[in-house]
Amino acid sequence: MIEVLVIVGPGLVADDGLLEEIAAREFAAAGVSGTLVHARDASHVLSLLSSPSSPGGAGCAVVLPGPSAEVRSLIGRDLGAVVWVDVERADGVTAGKGATHLHGRGISGPAWAIRHAVHRVRHPSRRIAYGPLPEQWGELYLPDADEPPVVMLIHGGYWRSIWAADIMGPLCADLARRGLAVWNLEYRRPDLHGWDATTADVAAGLAALATVDVATAALTMAAGSDALPPGADRSPAAALDLTRVAVVGHSAGAQLALRAVADAAAGEAGAAGGARAAEGVAGGVGVVMAVSLAGVLDLVEGDRRWVGTGAVGAALGGRAPGPGEGQAAPPYADASPLLRLPLRVRQLIVQGAADDLDLVDFSRRYARAAERAGDDVTYLEMPGDHFDVINPATPIWQATAEAIAHALAPPQGDKTDDK
Template identity: 70%
Template sequence: MSEVLVVAGPGVVADPGLLAEVAEREFAALGVRGELVHARDPAHLRSLVIGGTVVLPGPSAEARDLIGRPLGPVVWVDIERADGVTTGEGATHLHGRGVGGLAWGIRHAVHRTRHPSRRVSYGPSPEQWGDLYVPAGAAHAPVVALVHGGYWRSIWAADIMEPLCADLLGRGLAVWNLEYRRPDLHGWHATTTDVAAGLAALATPALQDAATGGEAAPGGGAGAFGGDSPLDLRRVVVAGHSAGAQLALRAVADGARVALAVSLAGVLDLVEGDRRWVSSGAVAAALGRRSTQEADPGEETAGVYAGASPLLRLPLGRRQLIVQGAADDLDLVDFSRRYARAAQEAGDDAEYLEMPGDHFAVITPSAPIWQATARAITAALT
């Protein structure tokens, strides 16, 4: 993609100059030409929307009606939270990330043009899918399954892992970028079962069809890849970022078979995460339980925490790489250091990698900490 059109619909509540600054900064960072246009009314907005456009629809009912129409791969961005929005086929809806959400929308539009993937459903929900990337001419390529974070909240989605998809693909690795139902809308059980099902989906005919360029069928059945598959399911890595690391390591503890589990700035101690009220009580909210800070939280609550917290599931019996930026939230640094030490003491093969970088450096391809992580992943798969 060399050109990006961003359209702000009528009534968008944001400073026009700030929107322009965000857009221009992303255009420059991505090396694309771009333009931001403010639509006068819904009719003008409709005339500007084509596949690939990034659109802030605004509050108008007529403008929002366009979101569900078959207008191609439009990236719809609501800067406020807007749950339950259904898009037309091929379109994407990002929401709840504030004015900065425009930057994510532009990144997503450029990424999916530069790095086409095949989307495969592993269940009936609109949020039960993964994007599969396969290197050109791949022959039994190792697979890295990515689990995004966002403190288990639905405003964050699989698009935040797309820079890693491109980087890993360039290293000759296949990538399975997993989406799942988040607990704020669907409950903790839906989230954990989705991650398990999403990882298990790697061994279904639907993924084989997608990997070989065939039509990917929703859901898929049981079975394993044949010998001509471009994917090597004996060499699978699962890597999760932040809350996604908790989900990834919990899935491994529950029996997901992987060659390596990678935590990228993970929330690995849910008991202390709750006690320290990380991200304004995100842990208790996600698990749907009373906080462990309360008097007598109950045996059931204690059991949920024991099953969910990676620290309490040790040993995992799988090789692990715990990656942590030194400039991240100090509680996350503490969780990662204590988890890595406990994993080693429990007999797990666990390597700890801490380098300069903040919470997002570990998922930024140009950052030294990600470069070191990618080298470790590649080495583990050879």
Template identity: 50%
Template sequence: MAEPLGPVTWLDIWRADGVEVAEDATHLHGRGLAGLRWAVRHAVHRIRHPHVRIPYGPHRDQWGHLYLPSARDAGPARAVPEGDVPSGDPSPAGDVGSAIPVAEGDAASGEHGVPLLPRRRAAVLGVRAGEVAGGPSPVVVLVHGGYWRSVWAADLMEALCADLTARGFAVWNLEYRRPDLHGWDATTADVAAGVEALTRLDAPLDLGRLAVAGHSAGGQLALRAAADGAGVALAVSLAGVLDLVEGDRRWVGTGAVAAALGVTTWDDLPERERSTAERVYGGASPLVRVPIKVRQLIVQGSGDDLDLVDFGRRYARAAANAGDEVTYLEMVGDHFAVIDPRTPIWEATAHAIAEALH
């Protein structure tokens, strides 16, 4: 029997929850027929941009993919010249960075004896961790969206991983437990733990130049992590859900906010439930948390859902009025243009990130 050509991507069209798969396999599920496009795209990215999953906890959804700029890149945090921006489709194998694998017998143990982070650098694709261009690289943590639902996963951000690595950034594409299956506290804790795990990774990372960037629901999680003291120099919202109170009242994502947080903000709640809602939303909603005392970049496509456009504009004003250093970037584009490397709005975003982490 012939060996498979590369890592396997399993696609379940309707299944709501994930299943355990081999470490070199991926299970995409619950996205309907439209999920076929994402499955093909993910399979191509995995073949052309190999990386190794590094767990930060015992659950199958507690991991990240680390990408490093290769020695062939021009230097740290550079801007890609106009006309040379990588497309959403990956370039030939090995062109854009690589990851540090956790080799057998080479992992520090986290809680429950789970291999956590490598004790020494390992080679992959002929690029060693110590051979990236320009020494330690600035780091961007990517937090995917999907209205906090388990059918969407870190593969949504893979095109940005390739683009940012080509610009000289190290990228940590973070997966986390979603609240529809694990509860809101698990989601919040995972994002914080995933960012903190970088401090224990033996890799050429400049954590003094660390950004966390989230798309859609991930924008809320990114700003929440920054507000909770994740130690980042820059927090980036890409079409983020930044007002959870109003998001619940407007039923964004067909009730996604209340479903994720486990409580609604409706005015006719009993007193005890109202108190719980105030506590949960007070900790989770970026608009309630200002000032977060971290430099911020709020990016919004003008053709996105009008509620998200409104949230982004109002949040940026509120944060600035509260004393935060905020840049608001609104350009033509829909909800996914902000994570598509081929678009002008992403090019402007990437330049702004590079400028902030220079």
């Protein structure tokens, strides 16, 4: 059984009883054994992290460092796959090799951290950089299949840095179980780095699929480490099938997903007279489907209606034009999926009926506009809220996953059918 150790650093401002309740609830929900310990100081934290897990068990650790400078200095050290979590916002913190830092999610942060720690033990992946900066990476999940198609996931969070790729972990596991490779993208968010950095990272992350070293990733995932085991066979593993790629985004990530697909199609249209744009080909990556999960698909109305308490204008760095003020100019004209139609790629627009009504409105109007523009679009609205669309246990996600798998299945008569 997985053993989870939760360490609370000295001076953390939180009710001890509530922390115990949160941990106990997450242990039970995940079906793991867990312990919560209050550390006296940095030396105590180190000693707890160096303790072996129970016999026959797999261990993982979550640390709430608190304000102590000595404890916080441990975050950047290479102490293994520790999940560090600050309940308050703590920008600019870089965790050591193999570790994760979550922050800014309030007292719910430890719950997210425990889920992520358990997920990493149960579902090994390989973190691969697509750029030199700390947030430029993706997690690659490989199924037990030859030449699998790929799903690229882009997380949401209203373009704010307190939300990260960990929230898409459950979908990664579910999609890999269905025989699909998954590329779970992290990227620089505009609240810290600006809008251009965000869009550039998503484009670079999509293009990076063409250069992923699948063989090394498979070996290191099997070894449970980013380093190859001594004497490991470096013979090539099955390649990814980059002719069958779906780009899937949740919430604000859906805007980024559809915008990236639109940019790729426009770029190929300019380079090849539109011949390859209809195929969704970009830099050797063939996007055959774009999927919005509760997406923010109309940025002009999103800003006018102050969705996410002003998240749209804060991300793009300016307000949308008001009624009667003329057409939207960049960055709204470039960024809003509604204004980029047609995408020339098959689309699946998924929306929970119990979500924010503005998002329901955006999804419905976008789907109708995409159809009028000549795109192949399917609108899927079912019972569920904003997070049900990224919960593998819900009917709305099950229907979504089946539609993605169907769209990425090899054509009838493909040679893989005979394997």
